[in-house]
Amino acid sequence: MSRALSPDADETELLERARNGDSQAFGALVERYQRRVVGVAQAVVHNQDDAVELAQETFVRAYENLSKFESRSSFSTWLYRIAANLAIDFRRREGRHQVLRGEDAETEINRIPSPRGDSYQETARTELSQRINGALKELTSEHRAVILLREVEGLSYDEISDVLHVPRGTVMSRLHYARSRMREILKDLGGS
Amino acid sequence: MARCEDMRLLLGPFEDGELEAHEMQEVARHVVGCADCDGELADYRKFAVSLRNFATTPDLTGFRTAVVARINDLPVPFGTRVRRYLTSFSDGIGATFATGFAAAAVAVVTAVILTPYLRQGDMLAGLRRPAQVASSSPRAATNAPMQVAKNIVPAPVAPVVADAGGRSDIGLGGEISPAMDSWDNSGAIIDKLEAESPSVAVWSAPQSDTTVIWVPDQLH
Numbered sequence: 128m129s130r131a132l133s134p135d136a137d138e139t140e141l142l143e144r145a146r147n148g149d150s151q152a153f154g155a156l157v158e159r160y161q162r163r164v165v166g167v168a169q170a171v172v173h174n175q176d177d178a179v180e181l182a183q184e185t186f187v188r189a190y191e192n193l194s195k196f197e198s199r200s201s202f203s204t205w206l207y208r209i210a211a212n213l214a215i216d217f218r219r220r221e222g223r224h225q226v227l228r229g230e231d232a233e234t235e236i237n238r239i240p241s242p243r244g245d246s247y248q249e250t251a252r253t254e255l256s257q258r259i260n261g262a263l264k265e266l267t268s269e270h271r272a273v274i275l276l277r278e279v280e281g282l283s284y285d286e287i288s289d290v291l292h293v294p295r296g297t298v299m300s301r302l303h304y305a306r307s308r309m310r311e312i313l314k315d316l317g318g319s
Numbered sequence: 320m321a322r323c324e325d326m327r328l329l330l331g332p333f334e335d336g337e338l339e340a341h342e343m344q345e346v347a348r349h350v351v352g353c354a355d356c357d358g359e360l361a362d363y364r365k366f367a368v369s370l371r372n373f374a375t376t377p378d379l380t381g382f383r384t385a386v387v388a389r390i391n392d393l394p395v396p397f398g399t400r401v402r403r404y405l406t407s408f409s410d411g412i413g414a415t416f417a418t419g420f421a422a423a424a425v426a427v428v429t430a431v432i433l434t435p436y437l438r439q440g441d442m443l444a445g446l447r448r449p450a451q452v453a454s455s456s457p458r459a460a461t462n463a464p465m466q467v468a469k470n471i472v473p474a475p476v477a478p479v480v481a482d483a484g485g486r487s488d489i490g491l492g493g494e495i496s497p498a499m500d501s502w503d504n505s506g507a508i509i510d511k512l513e514a515e516s517p518s519v520a521v522w523s524a525p526q527s528d529t530t531v532i533w534v535p536d537q538l539h
Binding site: 284 | 376391
């Protein structure tokens with residue numbers, strides 16, 4: 128029953144096949160969106176392990192509800208919305224509104240590509256990442272989620288509005304606040 | 320600096336390309352002439368690059384396999400199973416089966432719809448078909464394949480006029496007799512009728528609800 132899947136197979140065809148029970152076709156969609164779905168979850172919960180688990184749950188929920196997906200929005204936006212909803216619920220459940228766990232703060236941004244043979248540069252990068260991480264921790268989870276979805280995941284304002292269920296104007300004001308706050312915290316880095 | 324305050328709200332959306340075209344032009348013109356806003360915009364860009372560079376994605380090796388395994392373990396609702404089964408049929412060999420099934424269904428529906436009309440047509444044809452006139456000889460008459468309708472007794476007073484063409488006028492007036500309800504009795508009845516008087520047997524091909532009526536011809 129399963130026909131061969133090309134890496135860039137048409138999304139509509141993959142969705143149709145997935146609706147008919149072809150789990151490999153759905154697997155191709157998972158491959159295509161897994162990184163960004165994890166990113167969306169991570170932007171909200173700020174923990175990699177939780178984000179990966181939530182992303183898995185996102186894809187399972189999406190598969191179970193494929194018949195309800197009506198193509199009014201793009202499949203990716205639909206996935207991000209599921210991921211964000213799960214992540215927001217998770218955060219509420221776990222009571223992680225304001226505080227990052229210590230090890231989460233380390234794992235969130237701290238994995239830096241290590242340039243070989245230049246310990247000074249490596250140290251500088253580590254310090255920079257710690258500063259940025261510290262600045263992010265200063266933000267509320269709502270502001271942090273918006274700026275990470277925009278800057279790291281590259282979502283548009285409309286997508287962020289859709290995913291987080293807030294008006295576009297709220298997205299703009301939260302982004303403005305988050306950027307201003309980060310600039311204020313990192314002002315000594317600004318001119319460097 | 321009120322103008323700068325207004326512009327600062329738009330610097331982020333300007334950097335993100337989320338403004339209308341005329342607003343983009345307005346911000347671009349302002350930034351060119353305002354060092355503060357230009358510096359703020361440069362900072363936004365720097366932080367964005369840093370966030371992207373330092374943000375890490377967890378190792379997703381085996382992620383797809385894990386998701387597919389979970390999906391394969393999900394219970395499949397009955398309705399979904401049926402739909403997928405039918406879909407798989409229509410995709411492959413089942414296309415022939417499905418076409419045949421559809422054709423058969425159409426044939427059955429057509430037959431059901433047309434049957435009453437066909438019956439009506441047969442009845443009309445039967446009426447138009449010339450009646451066969453049997454010999455007045457009792458032996459010849461009894462040798463002919465005859466059908467006698469159940470429970471119909473010839474009406475002695477009902478006249479039948481058979482002309483040379485075999486057409487007949489059949490009078491009504493038969494009555495129901497429970498005693499004469501079998502094929503075994505019919506031969507005896509016919510013999511009795513023919514023995515008593517010369518008669519004409521009006522016979523037609525077997526039809527549903529066919530009635531053979533014997534009427535004494537001396538009435539005419």
